[in-house]
Amino acid sequence: MALRMVCLSALRTGTDLGVNNARTFGTTANLCRRRVGPLGPMPNEDIDSTNLESVEKYRSYTRYLKRADEAMNSPAWWKTYRQYLNQEDPHHGEEKVDIGLPHGRAPRAKESRERKKIVKENRKSLELERATRLQTFKIPMERVEACWEETSWAYHVKRLADHHGIYKDLFPRAYFVPRVKLCISYGQDNSAQVHHGNHLTPTEAAVAPQVTFEAEEGSLWTLLLTSPDEHLQESEGEYLHWLVGNIPGGVAQSGEELASYLPPFPAKGTGFQRFIYVLFKQDRRIDYRAHEPNRACVSLAERSFKTVEFYRSHQDSMTPAGLAFFQCQWDPSVTNTFHNTLHMKEPVFEFVRPPVYHPPQVKYPHRQPLRYLDRYREGHKPTFGIY
Numbered sequence: 001m002a003l004r005m006v007c008l009s010a011l012r013t014g015t016d017l018g019v020n021n022a023r024t025f026g027t028t029a030n031l032c033r034r035r036v037g038p039l040g041p042m043p044n045e046d047i048d049s050t051n052l053e054s055v056e057k058y059r060s061y062t063r064y065l066k067r068a069d070e071a072m073n074s075p076a077w078w079k080t081y082r083q084y085l086n087q088e089d090p091h092h093g094e095e096k097v098d099i100g101l102p103h104g105r106a107p108r109a110k111e112s113r114e115r116k117k118i119v120k121e122n123r124k125s126l127e128l129e130r131a132t133r134l135q136t137f138k139i140p141m142e143r144v145e146a147c148w149e150e151t152s153w154a155y156h157v158k159r160l161a162d163h164h165g166i167y168k169d170l171f172p173r174a175y176f177v178p179r180v181k182l183c184i185s186y187g188q189d190n191s192a193q194v195h196h197g198n199h200l201t202p203t204e205a206a207v208a209p210q211v212t213f214e215a216e217e218g219s220l221w222t223l224l225l226t227s228p229d230e231h232l233q234e235s236e237g238e239y240l241h242w243l244v245g246n247i248p249g250g251v252a253q254s255g256e257e258l259a260s261y262l263p264p265f266p267a268k269g270t271g272f273q274r275f276i277y278v279l280f281k282q283d284r285r286i287d288y289r290a291h292e293p294n295r296a297c298v299s300l301a302e303r304s305f306k307t308v309e310f311y312r313s314h315q316d317s318m319t320p321a322g323l324a325f326f327q328c329q330w331d332p333s334v335t336n337t338f339h340n341t342l343h344m345k346e347p348v349f350e351f352v353r354p355p356v357y358h359p360p361q362v363k364y365p366h367r368q369p370l371r372y373l374d375r376y377r378e379g380h381k382p383t384f385g386i387y
Contacts, residue, residue, distance in 0.1 A: 040077035091173055099311075100176025100320050101281065154178055160196045161323055166276060169228040169236075170307040171320075180322040182279055183212045194277065200326045203333040205275070208242065208261035211252035213279065213322060220282040221247040222318055223255070226307055229273035230266060232300065232347060240305035241275065245288050258288050260296050262303065265337045268330040269349030278307065279322030286317050298342055 047055060058064040085092050122128055131137035154177045161167060167175040184194035192204040211223060223244045231237035241262045247255030266273040297303065311318070338346040361376045362368075 094173060096167070097174045098176060099171065099174045099315075101179045103177075149181065153181070157196055157323060161325070164197055164274060164325065166274070166323070166325060170226070170276065170278070171311070172308060176320040176323075178279075178321065178323040180213050180215075180279055180281070182277055182322045182324040184277060184324055185210045194324050194326045196324060198326055199272070200328050201331050201333075202264045202266065202328055202337070203331055205326075205328065206263045206333055206337075208253075211277075213250045215250035217249070219249075220285055221250075221252075221255070221321075222280040222282060222286070222314075223247060223252045224278045224280070224307065224310070225261075225275065226278070226305055227264065227273060227275050228307075229270075230264075231304070232267070234304070238305045238307060239300065239303050241303075246282070246285055256288070259303075262298065263333070263337050263341070264328050265334050265342070266328060266330050267347050267349055268334070269351070270330070272327040272329045274325055274327055276325040277323065278320060280311075280314075280318040281321040282318050284317055286314060300342065300344075 058067070079087075128137065158175070158177050161178075162175070182194075186192035186194070186200065186204050186207070186209045190210065192200050194200070194209070213221075215221060223242070224240075225242035226238045226240055228236075228238050230239045239262075240259050241264070243257075243259040244252050244255040245258050264273070264275055311320070335346050338344055356375075358375050365372050
């Protein structure tokens with residue numbers, strides 16, 4: 001029945017397009033014969049499509065539902081999309097663990113009461129009514145942005161990080177909602193800002209940035225800069241670019257620099273790569289001497305890093321609280337970083353493009369471009385003329 005439907009569809013399509021029906025049918029039959037080996041019994045293969053009156057009727061919906069459940073639960077040789085997905089990613093669909101700070105937002109009932117109170121006061125304002133009617137009312141964007149940061153900002157950043165695969169690569173089977181906003185600026189005039197996935201050049205990020213954030217008095221923090229796409233030997237490895245621990249207050253430069261700042265060095269030909277800032281809030285002062293790398297080390301072997309292992313070793317003393325990341329790709333400054341900072345040859349990745357395929361030459365080409373013969377001439381330079 002399935003073959004018959006395919007053939008009928010091919011015949012109908014050929015008629016609509018003005019193609020010979022016999023030729024279309026022959027092509028369909030050849031494609032059907034090219035199937036390699038028997039795959040197994042197909043659904044409804046035992047039904048005689050030429051005599052549908054002889055097929056047993058279900059007579060009731062309950063009986064049909066029972067037979068459908070039996071067919072769904074019976075083993076089959078084919079796999080569903082969900083089975084293929086579970087085979088590739090066994091942890092697909094599992095509920096992720098929230099490892100971030102608790103939600104400190106005011107109760108929704110209290111917010112609703114305050115909002116209703118403001119709406120009631122606005123309706124009584126004659127000046128607001130007149131400005132709205134004359135279309136002279138202006139909404140201060142600073143207040144709108146502040147309201148957005150208080151309510152929805154953290155969840156929007158989480159969605160962006162999830163879209164870019166930040167949690168999947170740094171914290172497998174876990175996530176956190178960033179509660180602290182990071183202000184990261186590169187350059188003398190703070191012209192290059194780090195947001196959540198914006199593009200920066202390696203030249204702009206060549207020097208350590210200014211990092212500030214709102215922090216309570218007496219609190220301690222740890223700032224981490226890592227790249228999950230940059231590793232040259234391990235597909236799931238990372239390179240540590242910056243690590244500052246025991247930061248008092250909200251200025252990163254006042255903390256203990258455990259690993260000096262290493263500029264981004266995305267290899268040529270690898271496209272855009274992610275560089276991720278993660279801010280951890282410490283419960284107490286942490287002694288990093290046991291895990292502290294060589295501060296001035298620029299060896300890529302010693303800069304290999306795993307964020308999840310670093311977090312697991314200190315998860316009793318720190319909690320992820322802030323997140324910011326940017327993307328950048330190769331520019332000429334990367335060559336200088338490889339040669340003068342890392343003291344190594346620069347790797348270059350190039351796509352080996354396969355040769356252009358030309359079908360066999362036709363003696364009498366029909367409806368071909370004027371320079372049809374150029375693709376079959378010897379040499380690289382085409383000859384121009386009227387053929």
